[in-house]
Amino acid sequence: MKTMPLCITVNGAVRQWTIAPGDLLLDVLRREGFFGVKRGCEKGECGACTVLLNGKPVNSCLVFAAQADGCDVMTIEGLASGGEMHPLQEAFLEHGAVQCGFCSPGMILAAKALLDRQPHPTEEQVREALAGNYCRCTGYKKPVEAVLRVAEKSNGAPRRHKAGAICR
Numbered sequence: 001m002k003t004m005p006l007c008i009t010v011n012g013a014v015r016q017w018t019i020a021p022g023d024l025l026l027d028v029l030r031r032e033g034f035f036g037v038k039r040g041c042e043k044g045e046c047g048a049c050t051v052l053l054n055g056k057p058v059n060s061c062l063v064f065a066a067q068a069d070g071c072d073v074m075t076i077e078g079l080a081s082g083g084e085m086h087p088l089q090e091a092f093l094e095h096g097a098v099q100c101g102f103c104s105p106g107m108i109l110a111a112k113a114l115l116d117r118q119p120h121p122t123e124e125q126v127r128e129a130l131a132g133n134y135c136r137c138t139g140y141k142k143p144v145e146a147v148l149r150v151a152e153k154s155n156g157a158p159r160r161h162k163a164g165a166i167c168r
């Protein structure tokens, strides 16, 4: 089988893996132990596989791993810092926005991307940002409330995407 090297930064750490040209980012991340990246529809419809690629949410089931070469990827495993949950993770728990939790990683990452570019979104903007993430348990009321609560508590300083170390 033909293989190729892949060098990406995942959650701030440079990773060098060997992949097949047709491997999906979803499959490679899960193969390497990032199980917070969920396998749902595998058709770009449910958002369960969402990761941030250079700060933007993408469905990793629709991205070839090779396309992420040299890029910065964030999965839900990279969100907590120093043993502390990210405010979005705390807010989702506090607002009862997590039931089975299958959609939560993708939804939280989509919300993070929104707050990074728009620290004080309207409810409509939050709903729009989460529209690609299906939840079969809680619906959207509680996740939307959780995101708005985080925005309300923030001091308004935009949290820009920070590029990680890149290998090329």
Ligand code: FES
Binding pocket: 038, 039, 040, 041, 042, 043, 044, 045, 046, 047, 048, 049, 050, 059, 060, 061, 062
């Ligand atoms: S698994 Fe990728 S969008 Fe559903």
Ligand code: FES
Binding pocket: 097, 098, 099, 100, 101, 102, 103, 104, 134, 135, 136, 137, 138
């Ligand atoms: S919490 Fe179960 S799918 Fe959203």
